[in-house]
Amino acid sequence: MNDSTPPRATRRKAGTHTIHDVAALAGVSSITVSRYFNSPDKVSAAVRERLREIVERIGYVPSQVAGGLASGRGRVVCAVMQNIASATFADLVKGMTDELQASGLQLLLANAQYSQTLEENAIRTFVGWHPRALILTRDDHTPAAEAMLGALDIPVVEAWGFVEDRPFHQVGFPHAETGAQLARHFLEQGATRVRFVLPHVGEDFRAGQRAQGYAGAMQAAGCKVDLATADVEDDFEAGARTIAALAATPAARRPQAIIFANDNMAAGAILHAGDCGLSLPRDCALAGFGDAPISVRLKPALTTLRPARYQIGQMAARTVLRMLSAQPEHEPTPRRELLPCELIVRESSRLSLR
Amino acid sequence: MNDSTPPRATRRKAGTHTIHDVAALAGVSSITVSRYFNSPDKVSAAVRERLREIVERIGYVPSQVAGGLASGRGRVVCAVMQNIASATFADLVKGMTDELQASGLQLLLANAQYSQTLEENAIRTFVGWHPRALILTRDDHTPAAEAMLGALDIPVVEAWGFVEDRPFHQVGFPHAETGAQLARHFLEQGATRVRFVLPHVGEDFRAGQRAQGYAGAMQAAGCKVDLATADVEDDFEAGARTIAALAATPAARRPQAIIFANDNMAAGAILHAGDCGLSLPRDCALAGFGDAPISVRLKPALTTLRPARYQIGQMAARTVLRMLSAQPEHEPTPRRELLPCELIVRESSRLSLR
DNA sequence: TTGTAGGCGTTATCAT
DNA sequence: ATGATAACGCCTACAA
Numbered sequence: 143m144n145d146s147t148p149p150r151a152t153r154r155k156a157g158t159h160t161i162h163d164v165a166a167l168a169g170v171s172s173i174t175v176s177r178y179f180n181s182p183d184k185v186s187a188a189v190r191e192r193l194r195e196i197v198e199r200i201g202y203v204p205s206q207v208a209g210g211l212a213s214g215r216g217r218v219v220c221a222v223m224q225n226i227a228s229a230t231f232a233d234l235v236k237g238m239t240d241e242l243q244a245s246g247l248q249l250l251l252a253n254a255q256y257s258q259t260l261e262e263n264a265i266r267t268f269v270g271w272h273p274r275a276l277i278l279t280r281d282d283h284t285p286a287a288e289a290m291l292g293a294l295d296i297p298v299v300e301a302w303g304f305v306e307d308r309p310f311h312q313v314g315f316p317h318a319e320t321g322a323q324l325a326r327h328f329l330e331q332g333a334t335r336v337r338f339v340l341p342h343v344g345e346d347f348r349a350g351q352r353a354q355g356y357a358g359a360m361q362a363a364g365c366k367v368d369l370a371t372a373d374v375e376d377d378f379e380a381g382a383r384t385i386a387a388l389a390a391t392p393a394a395r396r397p398q399a400i401i402f403a404n405d406n407m408a409a410g411a412i413l414h415a416g417d418c419g420l421s422l423p424r425d426c427a428l429a430g431f432g433d434a435p436i437s438v439r440l441k442p443a444l445t446t447l448r449p450a451r452y453q454i455g456q457m458a459a460r461t462v463l464r465m466l467s468a469q470p471e472h473e474p475t476p477r478r479e480l481l482p483c484e485l486i487v488r489e490s491s492r493l494s495l496r
Numbered sequence: 497m498n499d500s501t502p503p504r505a506t507r508r509k510a511g512t513h514t515i516h517d518v519a520a521l522a523g524v525s526s527i528t529v530s531r532y533f534n535s536p537d538k539v540s541a542a543v544r545e546r547l548r549e550i551v552e553r554i555g556y557v558p559s560q561v562a563g564g565l566a567s568g569r570g571r572v573v574c575a576v577m578q579n580i581a582s583a584t585f586a587d588l589v590k591g592m593t594d595e596l597q598a599s600g601l602q603l604l605l606a607n608a609q610y611s612q613t614l615e616e617n618a619i620r621t622f623v624g625w626h627p628r629a630l631i632l633t634r635d636d637h638t639p640a641a642e643a644m645l646g647a648l649d650i651p652v653v654e655a656w657g658f659v660e661d662r663p664f665h666q667v668g669f670p671h672a673e674t675g676a677q678l679a680r681h682f683l684e685q686g687a688t689r690v691r692f693v694l695p696h697v698g699e700d701f702r703a704g705q706r707a708q709g710y711a712g713a714m715q716a717a718g719c720k721v722d723l724a725t726a727d728v729e730d731d732f733e734a735g736a737r738t739i740a741a742l743a744a745t746p747a748a749r750r751p752q753a754i755i756f757a758n759d760n761m762a763a764g765a766i767l768h769a770g771d772c773g774l775s776l777p778r779d780c781a782l783a784g785f786g787d788a789p790i791s792v793r794l795k796p797a798l799t800t801l802r803p804a805r806y807q808i809g810q811m812a813a814r815t816v817l818r819m820l821s822a823q824p825e826h827e828p829t830p831r832r833e834l835l836p837c838e839l840i841v842r843e844s845s846r847l848s849l850r
Numbered sequence: 851t852t853g854t855a856g857g858c859g860t861t862a863t864c865a866t
Numbered sequence: 867a868t869g870a871t872a873a874c875g876c877c878t879a880c881a882a
Contacts, residue, residue, distance in 0.1 A: 158626075160875055171853050176877060186851060201644065206624040207564045208875035211858050216561060226593060227806075232586035239580060239607050248621070251605050253593050270560040271602070272512075290555065378793050406789070413793045435760070436790055439732050439767045452581075514859055525869050530861060540867060562859030565874050 159202045167196045179204055206248075210272065219462055220250040220268040221277040222261050224346070229434065230451055231279070234301065237455020238277065245463055247274065254280075256347060262287040269294070275462040280347070281305050281312075297465035301458040303348065304480055311465070311476045313458045315483040317348045320447050321355030321401070323485055324429050327445070328399040329363045331493040333427070336360065337368040337397040339384055339407060342375045349403035352431065356401060368397060372407065381410025388426055389418035396426060398493060405430035405437045405446055412440045412490065428490040438488065445491035449483040457481060513556045521550045533558055560602075564626065573816055574604040574622040575631040576615050578700070583788065584805055585633070588655065591809020592631065599817055601628065608634075610701060616641040623648070629816040634701070635659050635666075651819035655812040657702070658834055665819070665830045667812045669837040671702050674801050675709030675755070677839055678783050681799070682753040683717045685847040687781070690714065691722040691751040693738055693761060696729045703757035706785065710755060722751060726761065735764025742780055743772035750780060752847060759784035759791045759800055766794045766844065782844040792842065799845035803837040811835060 165172040170189060177184045178193045185193070196202070210216030219242055223231040239249050250271060252264035262284045268276060269290060275297040283291065291298050291310070298310040303317055321338070328336045338356045340349050357367045372380030381402060388396055402408040408430030415422045422428060422442055430437060433448035457479050468474065519526040524543060531538045532547045539547070550556070564570030573596055577585040593603050604625060606618035616638045622630060623644060629651040637645065645652050645664070652664040657671055675692070682690045692710045694703050711721045726734030735756060742750055756762040762784030769776045776782060776796055784791060787802035811833050822828065 158875095161877095162875080172875090173854085173877075174852065177852085180877085184851070189851090201647065203620060203623040205565075205626060205875055207561055207570060207626055208858095209877070211559075211561045211565050211860085212875075212877040214858070214877090227583075227586045227590040229581075229583065229586070232581045232583070235605070236581040236607065239605065243606065248604055248606075248625070250602055251589070251593065252597065252602075253590065266557060267602070270557040272559060272561055293555065376789075378789055382793070409790060410793060413790075413795065416795065435730075435732055436763060436767075439736070439764060441767065441770065512859095515861095516859080526859090527861075527870085528868060531868085534861080538867070543867085559859055562874090563861070565876090566859075566861040568861090568874070 159200050161202075161204065163200070164193065164196055164202050167200070168192050214272075215274065216272055217247050218250050218271055218273045219247050219275045219277065219459070220252070220264075220271060220273040222252050222254050222264045222268075222279060224254055224256045224279050226251065226253045230302075230432065230449075233451035234279065234455035234458070237452040237457075238459045241456050241459035241463070247463075258282070258284050258287070262290075265290055274466055275299065277301055277458050277462065278310075281308055281310075297462050299458045299461050301454055303351075304478070309476060311461050311478070313461055313477075313479040313481065314454050315449060315481055316355075317351035318355030318358070320431070320449075320483050321352030321357075322359035323355075324352075324401045324431075324447065325356040325359035325363075327429065327485065327487070327491060328401075328427065328493060329359065329365065331427075331491075333398040333493055334365050335368065335397040336365065336399045336401065337370055338401045338403070339380070340369065340371045340403050341377055341380060341407065342372045346403070349431075352403060377404060377406035378410030378413075381407035381412075382414035385411040385415050385420060385426075386418050389420050393425075399427035399429070399491065402428065402430045405432040405434040405444060408444050408446070408490070409434070409436055409440055412442065412444065423490050423492050424494050427493045433486055438486075440490070442489035442492075445488045446486050447483050448486050450481045454481050513554050515556075515558065517554070518547065518550055518556050521554070522546050530558075568626075569628065570626055571601050572604050572625050572627045573601050573629045573631065573813070574606070574618075574625060574627040576606045576608050576618045576622075576633060578608055578610045578633050580605065580607045584656075584786065584803075587805035588633065588809035588812075591806040591811075592813045595810050595813035595817070601817075612636070612638050612641070616644075619644055628820055629653065631655055631812050631816065632664075633657075635662055635664075651816050653812045653815050655808055657705075658832070663830060665815050665832070667815055667831075667833040667835065668808050669803060669835055670709075671705035672709030672712070674785070674803075674837050675706030675711075676713035677709075678706075678755045678785075678801065679710040679713035679717075681783065681839065681841070681845060682755075682781065682847060683713065683719065685781075685845075687752040687847055688719050689722065689751040690719065690753045690755065691724055692755045692757070693734070694723065694725045694757050695731055695734065695761065696726045700757070703785075706757060731758060731760035732764035732767075735761035735766075736768035739765040739769050739774060739780075740772050743774050747779070753781040753783070753845065756782065756784045759786040759788040759798060762798050762800070762844070763788070763790055763794055766796065766798065777844050777846050778848050781847045787840055791840075794844070796843035796846075799842045800840050801837050802840050804835045808835050 161172045161175045164175045254261040265287050277299045279302045281300045281303050300310050302314040304312050304314040338353050360367045374380050430444050430446040433446045437444040437446050515526045515529045518529045608615040619641050631653045633656045635654045635657050654664045656668045658666050658668040692707050714721045728734050784798050784800040787800045791798040791800050
């Protein structure tokens with residue numbers, strides 16, 4: 143009765159079936175069950191049917207954890223977003239999950255809130271998950287992060303932006319160029335005084351890149367760079383204040399056009415213009431960025447840039463999938479997927495030069 | 497030279513350090529390294545310092561996969577959203593990740609697009625990850641899903657809604673009640689003809705719950721239930737069409753107020769009203785749902801309901817954390833966290849009865 | 851087509 | 867405070 147060598151207590155959690163349970167019920171070995179899931183064609187039809195029935199009956203689901211450990215290839219892709227709650231990143235996430243779920247990959251998500259340090263932390267955490275690939279949404283990382291990425295030996299995609307000479311895959315569009323595009327849109331209409339309004343500090347660094355593009359285009363045209371930064375967090379309020387300040391400025395000294403770093407600021411300006419006694423675009427032409435759903439509904443409808451947000455997420459995931467199914471030739475040339483960011487010209491940017 | 501028993505090729509992936517590497521470098525056993533990470537106070541200060549240095553130097557990160565398997569307690573929480581790309585769910589996700597990341601838990605995300613079947617698939621997938629907890633965003637599941645949830649033996653939180661008699665934790669607010677609240681807001685102002693406009697079919701089923709609440713309140717007041725459904729996907733367009741149709745209706749037969757199932761539809765209506773020659777709220781009072789950032793900026797500013805989106809995500813995560821740290825008394829009474837959904841009265845709902 | 855042996859990197863258990 | 871040993875549940879390598 144008294145075992146001389148008390149066997150170790152089993153650590154097995156109750157209630158969870160394992161591959162062995164299924165194998166025992168089917169009268170086969172566990173490796174056959176493994177094959178049933180991973181390469182069904184290597185299992186005879188008879189056994190397959192028996193297993194199907196048993197799996198269905200007892201509700202067995204293979205453990206991704208054990209499988210990932212054993213095979214060394216888990217089914218996780220990790221992504222670091224800059225602001226999950228924003229429409230931009232939410233659309234990116236949707237594009238990614240739609241694509242990844244279809245391939246049986248799971249997306250592990252982290253939020254870096256535009257902070258390099260938080261991004262580094264997220265990457266470090268992700269390393270412990272042994273992901274199949276990593277999707278980032280910026281291209282300037284801390285040295286420590288860059289070092290980890292270099293050591294990772296998995297596909298790394300930098301999505302949203304599109305810069306040169308990076309060792310990682312690029313999926314997105316050049317932000318500076320879009321800023322220049324908007325500037326030229328006004329310059330070509332004959333404007334000389336064009337202002338660019340950045341959102342409140344500490345936020346989206348991409349806006350800064352667009353501002354640089356704007357500045358470059360203005361200088362190239364021999365015009366003054368007029369860069370302003372919002373003094374409130376709320377983008378709508380920032381836009382409203384900008385337009386109020388404009389109304390208080392003598393017409394001769396006003397910019398002829400304002401480029402807002404995002405559509406929300408522009409919308410705030412448009413919706414508040416009436417209260418300030420301004421009529422847009424007569425008193426000032428406007429443009430935004432992002433093509434928010436509301437933008438086409440505004441009066442005047444807002445000229446803006448339409449980044450292919452969902453498609454960028456989708457293409458980032460596709461790039462991952464492509465690399466995963468490619469020959470394991472190490473260090474292939476990074477892919478460069480340029481996605482459109484279309485200029486949508488609407489009424490708000492029609493310049494009436496005085 | 498020729499080994500008689502050729503050893504199996506090691507499966508070890510190059511480039512990745514293991515706990516044994518660290519242990520060897522420090523001249524301790526691997527379990528000590530494990531303790532260094534999981535209960536540092538059980539390791540002497542000297543060893544601790546030595547390990548800190550080594551870990552730092554070689555950039556070792558413990559494998560969550562191996563650890564999860566060995567301990568039976570991984571660091572994953574899974575969540576099934578209904579529409580990741582919407583502001584609502586994006587805010588929920590942010591609330592969750594903010595809270596979970598702080599506790600070293602990772603959020604695995606899936607998107608069900610308001611589909612019960614997709615939700616079931618997501619849950620099945622998640623079961624294979626052996627998550628510590630599950631966060632769902634609806635309370636009506638397929639029987640198969642319900643069965644899996646019942647067998648799971650981990651905390652399950654149903655967030656966003658707030659219903660009775662569920663076996664799972666509830667974190668949210670009662671949607672039907674909010675619909676009734678808006679109806680009463682107009683009834684109390686003396687309205688008798690109040691319409692409720694649902695978004696295009698196949699979308700948000702919560703809108704249906706709010707519509708039911710509205711219908712109940714109308715009937716209780718002896719008024720006719722006037723339920724319409726948008727005929728286009730785009731919410732802004734749906735709102736615009738609704739207001740256009742209203743303009744084409746003789747004033748005497750028009751509803752005195754319209755409750756839109758979400759703020760986007762209401763915004764579409766407000767922004768298009770001018771084009772139809774209508775003045776709001778004089779010709780028709782309006783209300784929405786969701787308190788989108790734009791709503792307060794519209795002219796007239798939109799009366800709406802403000803659900804505590806971020807807080808619901810946060811509280812869902814907190815509920816998970818609380819259950820995980822609680823005594824393992826099985827089957828505790830499900831927690832019920834009622835979060836606010838405040839009525840924000842603005843100009844758009846000021847009824848001018850004729 | 852099926853099976854055997856052993857290892858994936860970590861932690862639980864028991865022992866010192 | 868530290869270590870030896872055996873799981874955790876699955877998959878790769880090799881064999882039949």
